[in-house]
Amino acid sequence: xxxxxxxxxxxxxxxxxxxxxxxxxxxxxxxxxxxxxxxxxxxxxxxxxxxxxxxxxxxxxxxxxxxxxxxxxxxxxxxxxxxxxxxxxxxxxxxxxxxxxxxxxxxxxxxxxxxxxxxxxxxxxxxxxxxxxxxxxxxxxxxxxxxxxxxxxxxxxxxxxxxxxxxxxxxxxxxxxxxxxxxxxxxxxxxxxxxxxxxxxxxxxxxxxxxxxxxxxxxxxxxxxxxxxxxxxxxxxxxxxxxxxxxxxxxxxxxxxxxxxxxxxxxxxxxxxxxxxxxxxxxxxxxxxxxxxxxxxxxxxxxxxxxxxxxxxxxxxxxxxxxxxxxxxxxxxxxxxxx
Numbered sequence: 001x002x003x004x005x006x007x008x009x010x011x012x013x014x015x016x017x018x019x020x021x022x023x024x025x026x027x028x029x030x031x032x033x034x035x036x037x038x039x040x041x042x043x044x045x046x047x048x049x050x051x052x053x054x055x056x057x058x059x060x061x062x063x064x065x066x067x068x069x070x071x072x073x074x075x076x077x078x079x080x081x082x083x084x085x086x087x088x089x090x091x092x093x094x095x096x097x098x099x100x101x102x103x104x105x106x107x108x109x110x111x112x113x114x115x116x117x118x119x120x121x122x123x124x125x126x127x128x129x130x131x132x133x134x135x136x137x138x139x140x141x142x143x144x145x146x147x148x149x150x151x152x153x154x155x156x157x158x159x160x161x162x163x164x165x166x167x168x169x170x171x172x173x174x175x176x177x178x179x180x181x182x183x184x185x186x187x188x189x190x191x192x193x194x195x196x197x198x199x200x201x202x203x204x205x206x207x208x209x210x211x212x213x214x215x216x217x218x219x220x221x222x223x224x225x226x227x228x229x230x231x232x233x234x235x236x237x238x239x240x241x242x243x244x245x246x247x248x249x250x251x252x253x254x255x256x257x258x259x260x261x262x263x264x265x266x267x268x269x270x271x272x273x274x275x276x277x278x279x280x281x282x283x284x285x286x287x288x289x290x291x292x293x294x295x296x297x298x299x300x301x302x303x304x305x306x307x308x309x310x311x312x313x314x315x316x317x318x319x320x321x322x323x324x325x326x327x328x329x330x331x332x333x334x335x336x337x338x339x
Contacts, residue, residue, distance in 0.1 A: 010038040063109035066122040069093035071274040079295030117302030140303035148317040153301040162287035162324035163196040174335040179237035223250025245270035263333035282330030
C-alpha cells in the first residue's frame with residue numbers, strides 16, 4: 001500500500017497527501033480529514049525515514065531524564081509524549097541515571113537521530129555538550145540549569161515557595177526541631193531546596209542545627225538511611241522535610257523500623273507529589289510540581305523555535321516559570337511535647 005493508493009481513495013494528488021502527513025497548514029481541513037480517513041481505511045503507514053530525507057526534518061524531539069525508575073520521570077515522559085503525539089512528533093527518551101558520562105552518550109544518540117530539539121530534564125550537563133548542541137543549531141530546553149539565549153530556553157521551578165510553604169506548615173503545628181534530607185548536592189535543584197530550607201528557618205528565628213540537615217540521593221533507600229541517621233541523634237527532630245517523595249517514603253519506613261509512627265511521633269513532608277504519594281499510609285503531605293505542566297512547557301518551548309508564529313512567542317530562548325502547590329495530607333500533625 002502506497003501514497004498513490006491513498007491519493008486515489010481520497011481523490012487528491014499525492015502532493016496533497018504528502019503535505020497532509022507532514023502537517024502543512026496549506027491543506028484545507030476538510031481535505032486533510034479525507035486524507036486521514038483514507039490512510040486509516042487503507043492501513044497506510046508512511047515511510048518516516050523517507051519523509052525526513054525529503055523534508056529535511058525528522059519530527060523527533062529528544063527527552064532526557066535523570067532516573068526512569070523514579071515515578072516522577074515516567075509521569076513527565078507520558079505528559080511530554082501525549083502532547084508530542086497531538087502535534088505529530090515522535091519522542092526519543094534517554095535516562096542518565098545521574099551520570100555525566102551517560103549524559104554525553106544520550107546527547108550523541110540524539111544528534112545521530114537528527115532530533116529537532118532536546119528537552120533536558122536533568123542537571124548533569126557538561127558545558128561542552130551545550131556548546132555542541134548550539135553549534136549544530138539544535139533547540140534545547142533545560143530544567144532549572146539553562147542560561148537563556150537564542151537556541152536555549154529554561155524552565156524555572158519555584159522550589160523556594162514550595163519549601164517555604166512546607167516549613168511554615170510545620171511551624172504552625174508547633175515543630176521547632178525540623179530535619180531536612182536533601183538530594184545529592186551535585187544537583188542544582190537539590191542545593192536550591194536545601195538553601196531555601198535553611199534560609200527560611202533563619203527567617204523564622206530558628207537557629208540552624210547542622211546535625212538536622214543530612215544528604216540523601218533521591219531514592220527510597222537513601223531516604224531510609226538518611227532518616228535512620230537523624231533518628232539516632234540524642235535529640236531527634238519532630239518533623240522532617242525531604243527533597244523528594246521517594247526520600248520521604250524511605251524516611252517513613254525508617255520511622256516505623258525505629259518503633260515510632262508517622263505522624264504521631266514524627267511528621268514527614270515530601271516534594272514532587274508523585275502519583276502514589278496519596279495512596280501510601282499515611283498519605284504523604286508534599287509539595288506538588290505538575291509533571292503535566294512541565295511536559296507541556298518543555299514541548300512548546302522546543303516547538304516555538306520551529307513555529308514561533310503558532311506559539312505566539314519570540315523564536316529565541318525564553319525563561320518559563322513553573323509554580324508549586326503545597327498539598328496537606330495525613331503524614332503531618334502537631335508536634336508532641338514528649339515521647
